[in-house]
Amino acid sequence: GAVVSQHPSRVICKSGTSVKIECRSLDFQATTMFWYRQFPKQSLMLMATSNEGSKATYEQGVEKDKFLINHASLTLSTLTVTSAHPEDSSFYICSARDQRTGGIDEQFFGPGTRLTVL
C-alpha cells in the first residue's frame, strides 16, 4: 500500500529557531500533499495544500511567512516553522494524495511530527 513518512518524528527546539519537517511519499508520486496541525485532544486543522512545482495554498488564518511549505518533487514536501515560539508546539501531520488508481483517489497520512518549542 501507499506509505507516507515524516521526519523527524519528534523535535525539541529553542524559541526563535527554525525547524524543518519532511514529508515523503515512499512508493508513489504525490502531486498534492496536505499539512495539518493537531492540538491535544482536538481534530486536525488543515494548514495548507501543497502542489508540486507551485506555491502552496494556505488556509485562512495560517501565516505563510511563518509556515513555509516547499513541494520540490513528486515525493517530497517540507514544512519549515520559522522563528518558532512555544505556541507553535503541536503535532504536525502531512498527507499525500495518491492518484494512481482510477476513480476516487485517496489521501494517505504520515505518522506525524511532535514539535515542542521551549
Added chain:
Amino acid sequence: AQSVTQLGSHVSVSEGALVLLRCNYSSSVPPYLFWYVQYPNQGLQLLLKYTTGATLVKGINGFEAEFKKSETSFHLTKPSAHMSDAAEYFCAVSDYRGSTLGRLYFGRGTQLTVWP
C-alpha cells in the same frame, strides 16, 4: 460547504460489546465519507470509506459504517469491541470535484475506551 459533527467526544464500552460511533455530515454535494483511526502519537489510518454504490461499507478490523442520506449520517459500528480498538476515531467528508479528492473536513474526533 462541508462539515462533520461527531456526537460524543468520549465513548466507553466493555470488551465484547457493540461499538457505535456517531457521525453526521453536511455537504453541498454528494458526499464522500471516511472514518479514520488514530493511535497515540501516530498519524491517521483509513478504516473505511464511502464513495458511491453500496451504502453499507465494510472496513478493516471488523468495522463497518452505513451511509444514510436521509439522516445525513455515517455511523461507525463494530459488533464486538476489542481492547486494541481503543483509539481516537475521526469522521471526515471530502471536498471533491468529479473524481478528484480535495481537502478533507474532519470531525472533532471520538475517543473510544474499551474496558476489560
